[in-house]
Amino acid sequence: MNKQLLLGAEAIAQAALDAGISGVYAYPGTPSTEITEYIQKSPQARDPFVRSAWATNEKTAYEAALGMSFAGKRSLVCMKHVGLNVAADAFMNSSVTGIHGGLVIVVADDPSMHSSQNEQDSRVYGKFALTPVLEPANQQETYQITRYAFDLSEQTALPVLLRIPTRLSHSRAVVTKTETRPQNRLDPSKEKGKWILLPANARRNYQQLLEKQQELVLLSESSPYNKVKEGIGNKAVIAFGIGYNYTMEIISSYELQIPLLKISQYPLPEEKIKAFCNQYDDILIVEEGYPVYEELLKGYFGNRKFRGRLDGTLPRTGELSPALLAKALGLQTPEVKTIPAIVVPRPPMLCQGCGHRDLFDALNMAMESYPHKQVFGDIGCYTLGAMPPYSVISTCVDMGASITMAKGAADAGIRPAVCVIGDSTFTHSGMTGLLDAVNDRSPVTIIISDNDTTAMTGGQNSAGTGRFFDICKGLGVEEEHIRLIIPLKKNLDENRAILKEELDYEGVSVIISQRECVQTLKKQKKQCKKTSLLPE
Amino acid sequence: MQKNIIIAGVGGQGILTIASIIDLAAMDLGLHVKQAEVHGMSQRGGAVESHLRISTEEIYSDLIPLGKADLILSIEPMESLRYLPFLSPGGVIVTSTESYENIRNYPDKTELLNHIRESASCLLIDAGAIATEAGNVKTYNVAMLGAAAPYTGMEATELEKAIATYFADKGEKIIATNLNAFRLGKDYAQK
Numbered sequence: 121m122n123k124q125l126l127l128g129a130e131a132i133a134q135a136a137l138d139a140g141i142s143g144v145y146a147y148p149g150t151p152s153t154e155i156t157e158y159i160q161k162s163p164q165a166r167d168p169f170v171r172s173a174w175a176t177n178e179k180t181a182y183e184a185a186l187g188m189s190f191a192g193k194r195s196l197v198c199m200k201h202v203g204l205n206v207a208a209d210a211f212m213n214s215s216v217t218g219i220h221g222g223l224v225i226v227v228a229d230d231p232s233m234h235s236s237q238n239e240q241d242s243r244v245y246g247k248f249a250l251t252p253v254l255e256p257a258n259q260q261e262t263y264q265i266t267r268y269a270f271d272l273s274e275q276t277a278l279p280v281l282l283r284i285p286t287r288l289s290h291s292r293a294v295v296t297k298t299e300t301r302p303q304n305r306l307d308p309s310k311e312k313g314k315w316i317l318l319p320a321n322a323r324r325n326y327q328q329l330l331e332k333q334q335e336l337v338l339l340s341e342s343s344p345y346n347k348v349k350e351g352i353g354n355k356a357v358i359a360f361g362i363g364y365n366y367t368m369e370i371i372s373s374y375e376l377q378i379p380l381l382k383i384s385q386y387p388l389p390e391e392k393i394k395a396f397c398n399q400y401d402d403i404l405i406v407e408e409g410y411p412v413y414e415e416l417l418k419g420y421f422g423n424r425k426f427r428g429r430l431d432g433t434l435p436r437t438g439e440l441s442p443a444l445l446a447k448a449l450g451l452q453t454p455e456v457k458t459i460p461a462i463v464v465p466r467p468p469m470l471c472q473g474c475g476h477r478d479l480f481d482a483l484n485m486a487m488e489s490y491p492h493k494q495v496f497g498d499i500g501c502y503t504l505g506a507m508p509p510y511s512v513i514s515t516c517v518d519m520g521a522s523i524t525m526a527k528g529a530a531d532a533g534i535r536p537a538v539c540v541i542g543d544s545t546f547t548h549s550g551m552t553g554l555l556d557a558v559n560d561r562s563p564v565t566i567i568i569s570d571n572d573t574t575a576m577t578g579g580q581n582s583a584g585t586g587r588f589f590d591i592c593k594g595l596g597v598e599e600e601h602i603r604l605i606i607p608l609k610k611n612l613d614e615n616r617a618i619l620k621e622e623l624d625y626e627g628v629s630v631i632i633s634q635r636e637c638v639q640t641l642k643k644q645k646k647q648c649k650k651t652s653l654l655p656e
Numbered sequence: 657m658q659k660n661i662i663i664a665g666v667g668g669q670g671i672l673t674i675a676s677i678i679d680l681a682a683m684d685l686g687l688h689v690k691q692a693e694v695h696g697m698s699q700r701g702g703a704v705e706s707h708l709r710i711s712t713e714e715i716y717s718d719l720i721p722l723g724k725a726d727l728i729l730s731i732e733p734m735e736s737l738r739y740l741p742f743l744s745p746g747g748v749i750v751t752s753t754e755s756y757e758n759i760r761n762y763p764d765k766t767e768l769l770n771h772i773r774e775s776a777s778c779l780l781i782d783a784g785a786i787a788t789e790a791g792n793v794k795t796y797n798v799a800m801l802g803a804a805a806p807y808t809g810m811e812a813t814e815l816e817k818a819i820a821t822y823f824a825d826k827g828e829k830i831i832a833t834n835l836n837a838f839r840l841g842k843d844y845a846q847k
Contacts, residue, residue: 123683125679125680125683125689125691127693150695150696150697151695151696153695154695234694234696234697235695235696235697258716287692287718288718290692290693290694290695291690291691291692291693291707291718292679292689292690292691292692292693293688293689293691293715293718294683294688294689362718365716365717365718366716366717368716368717369716369717369721372716373721441717441719441721441722442717442719442722443721443722446721453722453723454722454723454745455723456722456723456740456741456742456743457723457740457741457743457775457776458740459737459738459740459741460737460740460771460775462734462737462767462768462771463734463737463738463763464734464759464761464762464763465703465759466666466701466702466703466734466735466758466759467702468667468697468700468701468702469700469701469702469758470700471700471701501700504700576696576697576700577696578695
């Protein structure tokens with residue numbers, strides 16, 4: 121079957137399989153999770169085998185992918201935009217080492233922050249690392265550009281960053297696939313100095329990376345993904361990535377003749393940009409994300425012919441839409457119906473029967489007698505504990521921050537210094553912070569709300585399941601201060617008492633609140649029914 | 657031909673089943689399809705919607721432009737109104753009347769239904785009753801699809817074929833129950 125209805129994320133996965141990857145490495149994160157899930161479920165990944173289990177975090181994922189590349193095989197690594205902050209050390213330095221087998225890093229950005237703490241634009245990271253960036257506009261192009269990304273990576277011996285926004289990752293369209301090519305043979309890199317970033321080697325490698333930039337620009341000049349659509353008039357548009365779709369939507373529905381330059385490969389094709397810009401007096405820059413290239417083209421002194429997110433022609437934040445594009449192009453938009461006031465917001469909430477709920481009930485009761493009621497929070501479903509009726513969580517910053525922020529707050533004198541972190545977040549970035557607290561004998565109470573899974577992204581395996589007691593003990597937490605509770609209504613009084621005891625303890629204590637996620641439980645029951653019973 | 661459909665509901669209600677069936681039918685007809693979904697945090701009991709676009713021509717934007725939706729197909733009454741700015745002047749709302757009240761300040765239902773009636777030409781469907789009549793409450797979504805079938809731009813027979821494909825690995829009985837719900841939904845709407 122060559123035609124399939126695929127999410128943008130799935131188009132990447134299918135293309136990576138067809139490009140002959142030997143492994144995918146990833147930590148789940150909306151909107152990137154479906155890439156790895158597709159490969160995990162694909163029969164095509166069984167023979168020849170494609171390695172696809174979840175990594176503990178984005179950094180371990182990236183480094184493993186780099187190791188596979190060192191061995192000469194192709195690897196894919198996927199994460200959400202903020203995940204690249206975690207993997208940044210590995211990513212930045214891998215452009216200095218360069219790669220051997222093709223390495224493509226997919227970063228899914230989340231403009232409008234549908235499921236994220238910020239809307240950072242990953243193209244900046246590509247520029248920072250001096251490595252090629254690809255930004256497809258639609259699902260078919262996503263398939264093609266992913267295949268191309270592996271060729272580009274092997275041709276330039278650099279990691280290639282493929283950036284997609286939520287709207288492309290989570291939107292389906294018909295995708296036609298091409299033939300599958302074989303995986304690379306095991307062929308470890310023989311270039312020794314290249315991989316050892318001691319200062320002398322690093323300086324040489326960095327110089328070579330700088331010298332390579334001209335080649336990358338030339339590749340962008342001739343790239344089939346950077347193209348001009350001719351038009352008439354002195355107004356023009358430069359559209360980047362998915363910005364092209366919104367521009368084309370307006371061009372086709374208003375039957376415009378406006379000239380358009382589409383950019384999907386970076387670094388910018390200098391000559392193509394210059395030639396295009398010289399022809400027009402008024403150029404709208406359409407970028408999904410930060411005005412990265414608008415700023416560059418506008419320059420420090422602010423060339424006024426460029427309009428976009430910086431001068432308010434388009435909003436500075438949030439994802440683009442056809443209506444915003446129409447307005448930016450000065451077009452009349454139809455008057456639309458308004459939402460009646462009777463419609464109230466319906467924010468996400470913890471599921472009925474969720475263990476986090478019973479934990480929060482017990483915690484709120486245990487905290488009652490203290491003047492400070494801050495609970496440091498983390499990233500996961502339990503962040504919803506910040507909302508009524510619990511209103512128990514006071515912070516949500518980055519993966520693992522709950523433990524270390526509680527530690528710092530304890531150092532400053534806050535008592536009790538308590539935090540809630542999920543099981544998967546704990547193994548992702550919490551263990552190192554716990555070690556800091558142990559080494560400093562910080563009076564913190566760390567609650568690991570363990571539901572056996574990475575729940576918010578849809579129930580992926582969690583790296584430490586079944587081993588939290590041992591992990592905490594191994595990191596040096598005193599055994600008598602590692603407490604286990606089962607967050608159920610019937611245990612409320614007992615759990616409150618255990619929490620209270622540990623909140624009063626002047627040292628590191630860990631409470632493992634253990635109950636399986638109701639969603640994964642439901643899924644498992646369904647699965648059991650499917651496999652053990654005959655169809656009705 | 658181009659049809660823009662917003663499918664609305666609450667996370668966990670299974671709006672993607674409806675979208676997938678329409679997708680299958682459209683693909684079978686060789687049409688262009690785009691379907692934007694909501695994944696992630698909102699799926700936890702929050703408001704969710706899917707933008708579904710089918711066309712004989714190439715489709716560019718994954719999102720339906722404001723004022724261009726031909727149909728809002730909602731499986732929850734309040735949710736049908738949340739996407740009104742997308743509805744075209746001649747657009748139709750097909751919504752279930754059964755409310756999903758997981759928030760404290762859920763509005764008065766009679767007032768809500770009046771608002772829907774005033775907002776656009778609409779069909780209010782008691783999908784729960786239809787699904788029960790069809791023999792399985794889980795066919796709720798398919799009953800709603802049946803009611804909305806005339807506004808999808810596709811023949812009912814095409815959608816029925818897609819239902820059979822969608823439920824193929826669940827066995828004949830499930831297919832038959834869903835086809836029944838689809839037809840009952842269609843009949844209910846035509847009355």
